Amino acid sequence: xxxxxxxxxxxxxxxxxxxxxxxxxxxxxxxxxxxxxxxxxxxxxxxxxxxxxxxxxxxxxxxxxxxxxxxxxxxxxxxxxxxxxxxxxxxxxxxxxxxxxxxxxxxxxxxxxxxxxxxxxxxxxxxxxxxxxxxxxxxxxxxxxxxxxxxxxxxxxxxxxxxxxxxxxxxxxxxxxxxxxxxxxxxxxxxxxxxxxxxxxxxxxxxxxxxxxxxxxxxxxxxxxxxxxxxxxxxxxxxxxxxxxxxxxxxxxxxxxxxxxxxxxxxxxxxxxxxxxxxxxxxxxxxxxxxxxxxxxxxxxxxxxxxxxxxxxxxxxxxxxxxxxxxxxxxxxxxxxxxxxxxxxxxxxxxxxxxxxxxxxxxxxxxxxxxxxxxxxxxxxxxxxxxxxxxxxxxxxxxxxxxxxxxxxxxxxxxxxxxxxxxxxxxxxxxxxxxxxxxxxxxxxxxxxxxxxxxxxxxxxxxxxxxxxxxxxxxxxxxxxxxxxxxxxxxxxxxxxxxxxxxxxxxxxxxxxxxxxxxxxxxxxxxxxxxxxxxxxxxxx
Ligand code: TEU
Ligand code: CA
Numbered sequence: 001x002x003x004x005x006x007x008x009x010x011x012x013x014x015x016x017x018x019x020x021x022x023x024x025x026x027x028x029x030x031x032x033x034x035x036x037x038x039x040x041x042x043x044x045x046x047x048x049x050x051x052x053x054x055x056x057x058x059x060x061x062x063x064x065x066x067x068x069x070x071x072x073x074x075x076x077x078x079x080x081x082x083x084x085x086x087x088x089x090x091x092x093x094x095x096x097x098x099x100x101x102x103x104x105x106x107x108x109x110x111x112x113x114x115x116x117x118x119x120x121x122x123x124x125x126x127x128x129x130x131x132x133x134x135x136x137x138x139x140x141x142x143x144x145x146x147x148x149x150x151x152x153x154x155x156x157x158x159x160x161x162x163x164x165x166x167x168x169x170x171x172x173x174x175x176x177x178x179x180x181x182x183x184x185x186x187x188x189x190x191x192x193x194x195x196x197x198x199x200x201x202x203x204x205x206x207x208x209x210x211x212x213x214x215x216x217x218x219x220x221x222x223x224x225x226x227x228x229x230x231x232x233x234x235x236x237x238x239x240x241x242x243x244x245x246x247x248x249x250x251x252x253x254x255x256x257x258x259x260x261x262x263x264x265x266x267x268x269x270x271x272x273x274x275x276x277x278x279x280x281x282x283x284x285x286x287x288x289x290x291x292x293x294x295x296x297x298x299x300x301x302x303x304x305x306x307x308x309x310x311x312x313x314x315x316x317x318x319x320x321x322x323x324x325x326x327x328x329x330x331x332x333x334x335x336x337x338x339x340x341x342x343x344x345x346x347x348x349x350x351x352x353x354x355x356x357x358x359x360x361x362x363x364x365x366x367x368x369x370x371x372x373x374x375x376x377x378x379x380x381x382x383x384x385x386x387x388x389x390x391x392x393x394x395x396x397x398x399x400x401x402x403x404x405x406x407x408x409x410x411x412x413x414x415x416x417x418x419x420x421x422x423x424x425x426x427x428x429x430x431x432x433x434x435x436x437x438x439x440x441x442x443x444x445x446x447x448x449x450x451x452x453x454x455x456x457x458x459x460x461x462x463x464x465x466x467x468x469x470x471x472x473x474x475x476x477x478x479x480x481x482x483x484x485x486x487x488x489x490x491x492x493x494x495x496x497x498x499x500x501x502x503x504x505x506x507x508x509x510x511x512x513x514x515x516x517x518x519x520x521x522x523x524x525x526x527x528x529x530x531x532x533x534x535x536x537x538x539x540x541x
Contacts, residue, residue, distance in 0.1 A: 008192075008234040009304060009459050011048035011096070013346045015513050017312045018055050019063060020078055020402045021349055023414035029039040030402070030413070032078035034085050041099075041431065043093050044351055045442065049234060051194050053312055055338060061163040062141075062368055063312075063400075064195060065100075066107040070181045096191035096282050100232055104200045105164040113165050117149050117156070118527045126171045128159035129205060137208060141369050159197075161368055169201045169219055186227065192234035197256070199239035204464050210299050211241020214217060215409065219255040220250065226247055228258075236306055236344075237261040243296050243412055251303035260304045261397035265291045267314060270393075278373060278390040283321065285471050285491050296341055296463035305343030309334060315347075315398040317355035323493060326526040327429075331511040332444045332512040333528035337474050337489035339448055340530055342459060347445065350403050353434040354441045357398035358423050362388070365421050367396045379393050406432035407467060444512065451509050451530070457483040472496060473523065477503075486531040488523065496523045506531035 014062075022034030032055065042050065054064035057072040064074065073083050090097045106113060115124035134146030134155045139162075146155040155168045167174055169194040182193070202216025205211060220237075228235055237258045240248065249264045250256070269287050272279040299305045309317040322330030331354035339345045362384075367369060370391055377387045397420065404426040405412030411426035423429075434440040452458045461478030472492035478485045486503045490496060500521045508515035511529035516522065518531065 007232075007345060008049070009382035009513070010453060011234070011344060012046055012452075013049040013051055013234075013236075013306075013344060014042055014045070014047040015051045015053065015196070015311060015346060015348045017053045017349060017400060020400055020413070020421060022403065023416075024061060026074070026414065026416050028414050028416045028418040029409075030208070030393070031076065031510075032082040035084050036082075036089055039095075039408075041094050043095060044446070045347075046446050046453075047095060047347070049096045049098060049191065049338045051098045051158075051236075051280050051346070052100065054102055055341070056102075058127050059107055059163065061107065061161050065102050066105070066109075066133065066161065066164045067102050068107040068109040069111070071184065078207075084188070091189070096234070098192040098194055098236070099190055100196055101182065101186060101193040101198075103167065104197045105158065105160060106462070108163045108165055116165075117151060120152050120154070120312075128165050129167055131157070131167050131205075135205070137205070137210070141250065142372040155332070157443065159210070161372075166200075168431065169203075170511040175219065175222065179223060180224070182227045186231060186233065187335040192259070193236075194238045195235065197240065198237040200256075201244045205389075210428060211239070212243070212246055217250075217257065235259045240264045244294055247305075248298050248303035251299070251305075253302060253304075256303070260306045262306055262308060262311075263295065265295065266309075277385075278377070279472070280390060280393050285474065286469055288321075289465055289468060289474055292341065293463065293465050293468070299461065300488050305512075306346055307338050307341055307343040308346040308348070309338055309493045310348045310399055311425070312348065312399055313396050314386075315394055316353050316355055316357045317351055319398065321491075323526060324356060326493065327356065328439070328441055328469070329347065329512050329526040329528075331441045332487045333491075333526050335441075335445055335448060336510070336528040336530060337487060339452060340478070340485065342478075343464065344460065345449070345452070350399070352442050352445045353404070353429065353431050355399075355404060355429065356402075356423065356425065357392065358401055359388075359392045360397070365391065365395065366399050366418045366419050367400065368401060370395045370397060404430040406430050439512075444510075447510055455483060455485070457481065457485055461485065466500075467498065470498075473498065473541075475500075480533045484535070485528075488531070489528045490523050490526050492523075493525045495525065497521065498523060503531060503533075506533045508532075 019030050021030040023030050056067045058064045059066050059067035059075050071411055073080050087097055091150050112124045116128045133515035137145040139145045140406050141161050145159050146503050148155050153183045158164050199211045203213035204401050235258045239261045248262050251260055270281055270283040271277050272281045290496040298493045317334055318331045322334050374387055391453040400420050401423045402413035407427045407430055411422045434442050457480050461480050463478045466475040466477055487505055498521050504518040509530045509532045
C-alpha cells in the first residue's frame with residue numbers, strides 16, 4: 001500500500017492579490033465579489049486552494065499588510081457577508097481558501113496601538129516594542145526602524161513602515177489574544193493561513209537578531225498547540241530570512257510547526273550579496289540550480305517545500321527569469337522546471353497567462369517600499385535613471401498591476417480608472433486572448449497540473465541534477481522505485497547540443513513544442529519537456 005499523503009502536498013495554490021484581481025462595483029479596486037465572479041477561471045485551471053492576500057480592515061499604507069482590525073473586512077473589499085459568501089462558494093466549487101495572517105505587526109491605527117501610545121502605563125503598552133534610545137536597525141522600507149512618540153517620550157519599533165508597529169511577541173497576553181483571533185477565523189471554516197514574515201516573531205531586538213530569532217520555535221510551537229494542532233489545515237510561513245536547513249527543521253515530518261514555508265534562497269540570487277534587492281546582478285543559472293538542488297535534497301523525506309517564483313512582492317517571473325522575446329515559451333518553461341520538483345506549487349495571479357512587469361513613470365508607482373527607496377537613494381546621491389532601472393527590475397508594483405482579463409478598456413478589470421495603471425500591453429496580452437489560443441500558457445499550466453496529479457513521482461521522487469554545471473540548461477531526473485521523469489528546461493535563445501541518449505526510451509508527457517528526439521538531442525530555444533518512463537512492474541515486484 002502506498003502511504004496516504006496530506007492533501008496539501010498535492011494541492012495547487014493560486015494567490016490572489018485582491019486589490020488587482022477583479023473590480024465588481026465600479027470603484028477601480030478589486031474586491032471580494034469580483035473574486036467570486038471569477039471562480040470558474042481559477043477552478044478550471046486546476047487550482048485546489050486560493051490564498052487571499054489581506055482583506056482585513058486597514059488604512060492601506062502597505063496595501064493591507066497594515067491591519068487595524070483583524071476581525072473586520074476592509075469596506076473597499078466588501079463586507080463580512082461577502083467574505084462568508086466567498087468562502088462558501090469556494091468550498092462549493094471543491095476548492096479551499098487560506099487567508100493571510102499578518103501578526104508580526106499591526107497598523108498604527110489598530111486600537112491596541114492607539115491605546116499603547118497614550119501612556120507608559122496603558123494596559124496595551126506592552127503589546128508593542130518601546131525603547132528610550134533607538135539602535136541602528138533600519139526599516140525594510142528605508143530609514144530607521146524607530147519612530148519617536150512625543151506623548152510618552154519613547155521610540156517604538158517598526159521593521160516595516162512607521163505605520164506598521166511591530167507587536168511585542170514576548171508578551172504572553174498579546175500572544176493569547178492573537179491565538180484567539182486565529183481560532184475565530186479557523187472556526188469560520190477557512191482552511192489555513194499564509195503567515196506573513198513569521199520568521200520575525202522570535203526576534204531579539206537588542207542583540208539585533210531579527211529573522212529566525214531565539215524565540216521562533218517556542219512561539220511557533222505555542223501557536224501550533226493553540227490553533228493548528230487538531231485541524232486539517234494548510235499553514236505556509238513566509239520566512240524571507242530562514243536558511244534551507246531550518247526550513248527543513250520547521251516543517252519536519254515528525255513534529256511540523258507549519259505545513260510548509262516560503263524559503264527565499266532562489267529569490268536573492270540576482271542581487272549583489274549583502275547589498276539588498278535593488279543592487280542588480282545577472283542571474284547565474286548554475287547558482288539557481290544549486291539552490292533548488294539544495295532545497296530538494298535537504299527537504300526530501302524530512303520537511304516540505306513550496307514551489308514559487310513570484311508573488312505580490314516579487315517581479316513577474318517571465319520578466320525576471322524568462323525572456324520576453326520568447327514570452328509564451330519561456331513562461332511554460334519556467335512553470336515546467338519549477339512545478340516538476342517536489343513541493344506544493346504556487347501560482348501568482350496572472351502568471352498563468354504570462355503577465356509581464358512594467359516600466360512606469362515614477363508618478364505611476366504606488367508601492368511604499370519603492371517610493372521610500374526612491375527618496376532615500378536620491379538623497380544618498382544615486383541618479384534618477386539608475387534608481388528607475390532598479391525599480392523596473394525589482395519594484396513590487398511589477399506584479400501588482402491589475403489582472404488583464406480582455407482587451408476592452410481597463411483590461412476588463414474595472415469599468416473605471418483602476419487604483420494603479422494597467423500594464424499597457426493588455427490589448428495583446430490578456431486572459432481572453434490566451435484562453436482562445438490553442439497553445440496558450442493557461443492551457444499548458446492546466447495540463448501540467450493534471451499530469452502532476454496523475455503521477456505519484458511528482459510528490460515522491462528523488463531529485464538529481466543532470467549536467468549540473470551547464471549554464472543554459474536546467475535538467476533534472478527524478479525517480480521512484482518504478483517510475484522516472486526527466487525534466488528539461490532551456491534558459492537560452494540558442495539551439496544547444498547535448499547528449500541525453502541514455503533517456504531515449506522515455507516518453508514525452510508534455511512539452512512547449514514538438515518533442516525532440518533524445519537520441520540526437522538538439523535543444524531548441526526555451527524548450528521544455530517532461531519525459532517519463534515506467535519500469536516494468538514485474539521486474540520490481
Ligand atoms: O513581505 C516580507 C518581506 O520581507 C518583504 O517586505 C520583502 O522584504 C520585500 O517585499 C522585498 O522587497 C511581507 C509581505 O509579503 C509584504 O507585502 C509586506 O509589505 C511585508 O511583509 C510587511 O507586512
Ligand atoms: Ca471594487
